[in-house]
Amino acid sequence: MRYDWTPLWRSTIGFDHLFDILDEVQRTAEETYPPYNIERLDENRFQISVALAGFAPDEVALTVEQNVLTLEGQKAEKDEKTFLHRGMSTRSFKRQFTLADHVEVKGAHFENGLLVIELQREIPEAMKPRRIAIAGASAGQVKQIEGKAA
Numbered sequence: 001m002r003y004d005w006t007p008l009w010r011s012t013i014g015f016d017h018l019f020d021i022l023d024e025v026q027r028t029a030e031e032t033y034p035p036y037n038i039e040r041l042d043e044n045r046f047q048i049s050v051a052l053a054g055f056a057p058d059e060v061a062l063t064v065e066q067n068v069l070t071l072e073g074q075k076a077e078k079d080e081k082t083f084l085h086r087g088m089s090t091r092s093f094k095r096q097f098t099l100a101d102h103v104e105v106k107g108a109h110f111e112n113g114l115l116v117i118e119l120q121r122e123i124p125e126a127m128k129p130r131r132i133a134i135a136g137a138s139a140g141q142v143k144q145i146e147g148k149a150a
Contacts, residue, residue, distance in 0.1 A: 046119040
């Protein structure tokens with residue numbers, strides 16, 4: 001089921017990116033080919049495994065542009081074959097993944113019919129929490145102005 005966001009466009013300003021993301025999520029939920037897994041390896045490392053049986057590395061393109069990871073496959077039919085049963089699909093596809101800020105693709109490789117894409121979140125030093133030293137007098141520099149014994 002697809003939703004029409006047009007009524008909300010008329011009454012909102014500056015939420016274009018949000019509606020684009022909602023449309024992308026809707027469209028992605030409708031796509032089922034090729035199947036994939038997304039794993040969290042630790043707090044800042046992720047892995048996407050895409051089942052690409054029958055595809056060679058030169059038939060697959062992986063690109064990143066503005067936080068969108070795009071995987072495209074184009075199978076070149078070399079010979080006209082007569083199949084009695086064709087259970088493995090080798091049709092062309094385009095699959096997109098929206099990456100969070102500061103998530104970078106570290107590499108990709110084929111392993112047992114799977115394309116494995118390695119991702120890592122690298123937060124810049126300026127955005128990491130840091131401890132701020134509080135300036136003040138240390139205990140050795142404190143002077144007592146007046147003091148009476150009780």
